[in-house]
Amino acid sequence: MRCKLPEKRKVKHKKGLWSPDEDQKLACYVMNHDHGCWSSVAINAGLQRNGKSCRLRWINYLRPGLKRGSFSSQEEAILSLHGLLGNKWSRISQHLPGRTDNEIKNYWHSHLKKKVDNSNHVQVHLKLDKYAASDITSKEPSSPCLNTSNLTNSSSSDMVQLVPPASQISNLPKLLFADWINLDEFDQDFGLSSDDPLCHGSNYQLSTMEHEWQHNKGSTEGSKNQNCLYMGSDENAFHTQMTIDQLFQFNDGDFGIDNFIYM
DNA sequence: AAATACTACAACCGCAAGCGG
DNA sequence: GCCGCTTGCGGTTGTAGTATT
Numbered sequence: 001m002r003c004k005l006p007e008k009r010k011v012k013h014k015k016g017l018w019s020p021d022e023d024q025k026l027a028c029y030v031m032n033h034d035h036g037c038w039s040s041v042a043i044n045a046g047l048q049r050n051g052k053s054c055r056l057r058w059i060n061y062l063r064p065g066l067k068r069g070s071f072s073s074q075e076e077a078i079l080s081l082h083g084l085l086g087n088k089w090s091r092i093s094q095h096l097p098g099r100t101d102n103e104i105k106n107y108w109h110s111h112l113k114k115k116v117d118n119s120n121h122v123q124v125h126l127k128l129d130k131y132a133a134s135d136i137t138s139k140e141p142s143s144p145c146l147n148t149s150n151l152t153n154s155s156s157s158d159m160v161q162l163v164p165p166a167s168q169i170s171n172l173p174k175l176l177f178a179d180w181i182n183l184d185e186f187d188q189d190f191g192l193s194s195d196d197p198l199c200h201g202s203n204y205q206l207s208t209m210e211h212e213w214q215h216n217k218g219s220t221e222g223s224k225n226q227n228c229l230y231m232g233s234d235e236n237a238f239h240t241q242m243t244i245d246q247l248f249q250f251n252d253g254d255f256g257i258d259n260f261i262y263m
Numbered sequence: 264a265a266a267t268a269c270t271a272c273a274a275c276c277g278c279a280a281g282c283g284g
Numbered sequence: 285g286c287c288g289c290t291t292g293c294g295g296t297t298g299t300a301g302t303a304t305t
Contacts, residue, residue: 051291
């Protein structure tokens with residue numbers, strides 16, 4: 001786990017967004033040497049970053065196999081997994097090939113959290129409605145917590161807008177653990193048979209990629225730097241990702257392992 | 264057209280756990 | 285067992301782009 005650094009240097013670490021040049025240096029170094037110890041990567045790659053920053057950049061942005069683009073097809077999976085695992089983003093990401101914990105976390109906070117909050121809001125109002133209906137004759141609530149005027153400032157018209165018809169509520173999809181697993185997607189992306197259990201599928205994917213990575217690395221050993229990422233000198237920050245995507249031949253945001261092998 | 268608010272995403276920070284000296 | 289270091293994780297903040305006023 002620990003590694004010996006070539007030498008201890010007092011370096012003022014750079015912070016903030018990564019430049020295409022830094023990305024290139026990091027990607028080239030990791031692809032040719034493996035990361036090993038991230039602190040030494042930062043030094044050996046000639047980056048004025050700390051190891052932590054390098055690791056994060058590689059994992060979240062430069063690592064091959066990352067899937068970019070819309071989460072919409074995986075939204076239900078994330079919702080279900082979050083329901084099961086809570087804020088265990090790394091655990092969740094293990095079940096969503098090509099997605100990083102950071103990405104999922106961000107997506108949760110910017111998209112899904114609102115949905116869940118809204119749905120909880122609806123449920124609270126439904127419970128309150130139920131309470132009001134069942135206890136309509138009592139003059140004081142049995143519990144102060146259930147006093148609707150304490151809980152919300154919403155007007156009655158707001159309540160009507162928030163609460164969908166009961167028939168609609170009952171028709172909301174109830175997702176079971178197995179429901180969100182699209183094994184065909186695994187099959188398509190990684191050549192898995194659809195009867196593989198989920199955990200087996202994930203392990204297969206990781207180990208296979210690692211193996212192919214080593215294989216690929218070995219085949220290019222004689223020509224170091226040939227698999228370096230060319231990013232040019234374009235100032236556009238998006239250029240980096242575009243080039244990497246092109247390099248790994250992403251198709252519609254999906255990453256195919258075959259593309260990776262013969263890169 | 265400028266100012267402001269909002270959104271999405273990248274990156275940082277702090278903490279805990281594991282490991283070797 | 286202690287200490288120093290690295291890694292990994294989750295929460296939070298910062299930044300850039302977009303929408304709205």
